[in-house]
Amino acid sequence: MLWSALRLAEAGDALPLPSAGLDATVQAALQAVAVWALQFTPRVTLQDESVLMELAASLRLFGGARALRERLEVEAAELGVGQVAWGPNGLSALAFARAGVAGLPGMRQAALLTDRLDALPMQALSAAWPHQTTLAHIGCRTLGDVRRLPRGGMARRFDKHLLQALDQLYGHAPEAHTWVQLPEAFEQRLELPFRVDDAAALVFGARRLLLQLAGWLAARHSGVTAFTLHWLHDAMRARGTQAGDALTVRTAEPTRQVEHLSRLLAEHLAHVTLEAPVCELRLSADEVHALTEVSASWLPDDPRTAGSEPLPLVLERVSARLGPDKVVRPQLLEDHRLEWMCQWQPVAEPPAGPLQVREPVALLKSVPRKRTRTRSGKRSSPSSSPSIAHGGDLPQPSFILAEPLRLLVRQHRPHYQGELQLLMGPQRIEGGWWDRDASANQHRNVARDYWVAFSEHAGLLWVFQTRLQTEPAWFLHGHFA
Template sequence: MLWSALRRPSTDDPPSPTDAALQALAVWALQFTPRVAVAEEAVLLEVAASLRLFGGRAALRERLWGGAQELGAVALAWAPNARAALALARAGVEDGVSAPLERVLDALPMATLSAVRPHLPILARIGCRTLGDLRRLPRAGLARRFDAALLAALDQAYGRAPETHVWVMLPAVFDARLELPHRVEDAGTLTFGAHRLLLQLSAWLAARHSGVTAFTLHWAHDAMRSRGAGEGGQLTVRTAEPTREVGHLSRLLAEHLAQVVLAAPVGDLRLTAEGVVPLAPRSASWLPDEAHGQEPLPQVLERLAARLGEDRVVRPLLCEDHRPEAMECWQPAAQVLPREAWPVAPAGPQPTWMLQQPLKLLVRQHRPLYQGELQLLLGPQRVEGGWWDRDEATGRTRHAVRDYWVAQSPLAGVLWVFQTRLADEPAWYLHGVFA
């Protein structure tokens, strides 16, 4: 087995398993292994089964230590069991697996084991300074003079007795809080505190194999606020695609906060996730990714929409409609693309270029003309629909009843033309050009 200990700074009062900072660190650690426990001022992870998944101990350490530092961890240690890992983390020794465990633990101060601390004065008077000194004392004498917890902790640290743990469970919903170290008066500064909450959100989503399409940052005003400032405020951020990338979520939140004016200084933050959906893992293709290292286009559009306004950044959306002019509409780029909006593939050939407005053609002896007489090659492809689509300005419907043909022009090449059917005077129109 291989255990890793992430230790937070010690305080005068021993931390409890319900300490908010420790719980936040423990929930964040669940993205690496389901076996996470809280022990005093540290979070313990059993990571033997995770090494291959994350590419070995060096790669796992880089990811583990990088995020843990942002959440307040001050020490990292590796050992064959949890209690030894905790003792090494307290002593500032990281590697407890490259050398025999007994040799590594024997050199540690006795205070690195919590069960030894109540007996430090007595042990110091008989010449004990390290765990090795304590281990070499007669076991029968230790059992008579000290409580059973000391021997049990010593045996567990050296791997001679089993340990039991209460595993941290992943919350069903994400709702994290953070007390800021000082009062914040500028909304943009809230990004630094919110980044820590977003780290927790990303880890929670990774443990659930999910992504988020909406999250809300709540802030509470200081108790010394003016009477009209209110209790606080909130900001909901939406993404066009499910994601759990901390960098993108943080940049997107920063763009929105740049437009917020705080009514009073803020002392507490709270982050909740509303739109949580399953997120398929990225394909590990052997083919090179040309966009590697570049920000994806959907994320760029979301940041531009947050900065300029949602109505000023739009993108085309395919719609399920048989009328060519109604197969495309425009929506704000930051909105989530509806899955059911993709159209059914057209029955007939479609042109490469379409005219924004169909061009009415001349007709001679019932045959359309465009740079010469057209020869009808393929058709008709009947399109009928739009009786439900009313133009409110004119009060008329956009009902279309047409027969489309693929036609050959002597000079213009292959064209896409149609003939109206229910009009007072049936006519021919040019609507597209094939490449």
Template structure:
């Protein structure tokens, strides 16, 4: 598993970030994974299943780090579980997956775990300075003296016990508020704070797979406060509309800058708020290597013709279905520019595997049962395939006649497999693995 912990800076007086700020960061992080939770003074998210979608761990790290800094994120750390990631981000260790987890955590100060805080003075008097020192204490003594909570926190951080989280729900509507670090006298200067809110908005839109056609920026003058969906005395507002659904931060910022250039503030502004009243679903662009057939994209045969003309004859091939029930010869390959000839083949009435081995693999047999990473359980079959005595391929004199009984089998470790037994063979107990189901 891969977890990330995102932290926000504390106030100058040491006050931890507010719940509103943590919730805003968590809502923005929902665009990367639905498994987002607030843990103490940070936001943790499980991103193992999202790394491939965002181009790998490095690309995902760069995107979260780059966009997160714009909305006030102070640091990011990675670890195999959320509690370890939280400990790493507090200690300033940004990569907790490069080394074995016990080696990483043992060297951290013991204060990085919240469960240590109530007992920190006593543990320090016992000579403990790091998590490794605490973990090396007798478990029975820790449980009796400090309670089960400290042991559970240590076990969860080191991956011995599972964790439980309360996931953050994606809100149906968007509203974000920002208190400016200094009073602003000119409207164009509001763009600096508004951009931070727009980044949050685009993260929320990405999580909803939607775009906005209008957003409203509200500001409050000195002594006034903003309320979601309403105005108070001494406030102003500006609505920006787009020609089509949009969630591009740069484009929305440019539009807002043009509108703010025509606004004159009545008094210094100390607070901003952003709302998105008009949200519509936004169809994502296909990430396929080849274009999709249909009115919105170029037809695949035309693309193949153009690629073949560019690369030369015989460089681009396409599969063609054949009227043959033997799996090895159900298709053949021909140059892409040539038209596909032959009848349309109806799908087979029995399950067909998604992956075929180049050559069937003979299986071991124990007590008349085939074995592949453990004994196989026969689920369906037999499906008899027989024929091919007529098959001659050029100068190939090999007899391609087959007489097989196919079965769908289940392996405890390898999944669902496609195996067969050769009929009328000298060794009637021989089994072969021919494919696997996706």
């Protein structure tokens, strides 16, 4: 077994807690650290002024004991944890944390537990606090002095909780804990130690909340696509100023990377002007989605891309800096009309969803024609020449014109730098009766027959013939790469 104790810096240097217990601020901070710790193990419990974690089953998942220990110490310090200690059981880790020592960070060091614990002050054990005066009068200063007292005399003079706690501390009796449950929704608040006048400075306090959000998301195997930072103005604000304000940040893809979320929030806060000094922050997760985990490769990373940032994260940060309308991306739509198959949307908005795209087909398909009956009743022989493919199998052009170009027609044949040869088609597109252009006060209804045509000078073209009109016409709509 390997336990870790995270002792808050707000608990102070005095080991015994007051009889009234922890105040509301320390309790809220403990709960926040416990929610963050759930990303490492589901066995998290609260013990007095500390958070205890059982991590034996999580070592391989996080790269071993050393990597996990380094990550815990770095991230926990940002959450207000003053001391991180280790031990083979929860009470021993807590005793080491109260004494200000690292304890036994390795699972193979359990044999040293008795010697290390005997040297700690007896105030490191919670069960000894009610009996400090009596134990001090009989010469006890350390846990080793208390352990060496006759058990019969201790059982008669003190309550049973002291002996039971000593047995659990030294690993001679099992421990019983109440595990922390993961909340269904995330909403955490942070009272700032001083008033903040600049919106950009809110990032330092918000990062602590983002760390808690990342732990909550990791425990749920999820990512966030929208979160809101609320701030409360100081009570001494000017008359007419609102009590607070909020900023909602959206991401194109579900994520729980603290560094990316912090940089993205910083870019948005750079455009915010505070109406009054801020004294409190509150962070809530608005849109949470399941995050598909990707297994790490056992092959070494490409040195050219190992240190680079993924492109979607870079685009989101640039969009937050320049504005959502400055950085856009194409988005496919479920529409048969070529002009409205794609639209541009800000990169910060999540895509509408994947579409089923037809597999590409060859421009020329040599398929035998079906046998047909002649007037005499005999079946004609199949032809091996290139035939016109079915309309649903037509490829889509690589480039389309902003406005279709009307073509010259001679003897019912379209011309574009010469007479066009129709290779494949027709593909009938009819729709748009539901789409109304409010500016032009008309519907975008189209009725067309599309063809793949060949020009000796222009190559492969995408043309269509209008339908349901008094004078059907031919138009050039796209080119093939």
